[in-house]
Amino acid sequence: MTSWVQRGLAAADTARGWFERSFPGRCMHRMYEIDGRNRAITLAGQAFIALVPLMVVVSSWLSRDGTQQFADLLIEYFDLTGSTADAVDLLFATPPESTGGLTILGFFILLFSVGSFSRSLQRLYELAWGREPNPRVRATFFGFGAVFFMLGGFLMVGWIGHLLGPAGIVVQLVVSVPFWLVLIRLELGGRAGLEELLPAAILAAVVQLAAGWWTHLYVPHLIAIDAQRYGVIGVAFAIVAWLVIVAYVLVGTAVVGHELSTWLRERGWTARALELAGRATPRKARR
Template identity: 35%
Template sequence: MADQVAKQSADAEAPSAWAKRLARWRGVWEQSVPRRCVTRALEIQITDRMMALAAQAFLALMPLVIVLAAAAPQGVSDGLVDAMRTRAGLGDSDTTENVESIASSAAEAGVTAFGSLLVLLSATSFSRALQRVYERTWRVAPGGLRSAWRPLAWIVGMIAYFVLLGFTFKITHSGGPLTVIRVGIAVCGSIALWWWTPFVLLSGRVRWRALVPTALCTALGTMGLGVVSARYVPHLLSTNESRYGTIGVAFAIESWLVVLFAVVLAATVLGAVLVDTRGRLGVWARGAVEHDGWQRTPKSGKFAAWTEDAHGDGTDKTSDEARDGTPGQAPGEASGKAPETPADGEEDPGVAQR
């Protein structure tokens, strides 16, 4: 009787089949890539970051594009406006004509070296914000003073990219077979840009191979957004412009920038999570079997902040061999002290043990 009661009690306490399945599914979800992407996105506060990046891009990058269009040759300037029509979906609206008139007015008035330098330095506020987002997404410490020049270098690289893009759109404007060349150059340029961007802003602490998923995801996302923008953004701009005037156009462009950086940050999170994943997917993403194989030590030396982040605390953790000496070397030799010898009449402890 007692055994039967104990058996019934054990059967009642044992989890049911549905409970086991639920626990198994929960474990699979906890280790899945979507769940880890959501966790990483919440960790970097993706909503606040994409809003901040959109605002800084509107205030910092747009003046830089206008100055660049004014200072560039006529062909490159026309190509930049054409690229804005294609990528941002501006079309042939009054807003595009206003941008062209502003650029032509600035070109006629002349762009001073001081004004260009001021716009360039103000644009680094955006690149610094983007750098902080990449560092938080990849969970690395700030680079410090050694990487202070990298946001400015990224802005210079972006200027070169804009010039190349404008020149490409100018020489392939006639259509036909040149359209295929334009699309190919635009795709390759987008992949190269988003492959080079995290490498520079992360101070070279992530291997090139590990940044391939981020570059591919970001390039595909931004190009897909460009296709959608070309269809819907012109209608949105014209509607806002007719209803609210210039302020409505500003709101529409700001909204488009928010969506753009939502795509960029989502692709960045996905790339970082894939690299940090264990198993075959993670090995393919980071290009190494080791879980920390995505890490890279810059040629200029290891950052102190990078070392602290890798160890989890600020202490200098050296190995026992580094503290006591090299392998095969006695502790006394590593510390520079001569080994102690037994005094006269005393027996060597090692001999006594033998």
């Protein structure tokens, strides 16, 4: 009986060791090491604190001359109607005319919120990729650059999808891969090469497209349900829920992207792919 127990324990240890060395096991171990669950919740909270003031500021800028407000753009993009559209319009309604002091104070609060979010996002990639933190000044420079580059890239890819529809998936993918190459390199402070970043960039681009289409299809339904149940505050609940899901996707993509890059490089597949791409490039283009 004892021998059977020992054999069972030995088999369990062997299976555990095999799983820890496997690709899924390495991803789970890295996720546990960086405390991915709490990091995603923190990232979502900081994104909400930074995003909502930014939306209000953008809304006030767009409505100064009486043209279309940010709420109208949001309603049009998600095809919201009825009470749901009214709740979104009320949430992002033009605030009362503010004084110069409040405007300056709001600007500094917004700047601080964006800076906090940028540092959390940067630290996520540093931990996922096993990099030491950058010096503060260098980290601040790369962090702010990465956040604004990320927002611009997301808007551009979303605009392409909204303009071309399903037919624009290939165009979105072609644009997204170099976008993620630059973004991850910025988050890592320039401490990664093309061979390391390419698999992670391709994975992130595919996940971004999937998340973007899911957002366009499901988020309007989520906003409608929460707005009907809770009114204006329900729109904020829906935004928080969406940001939590996006944060988990970001954390998972960062972890899996690093492990995928490492796994492919260990087998020499990334180097071979780059070599084949270099051979396929015409000589004139290479010059």
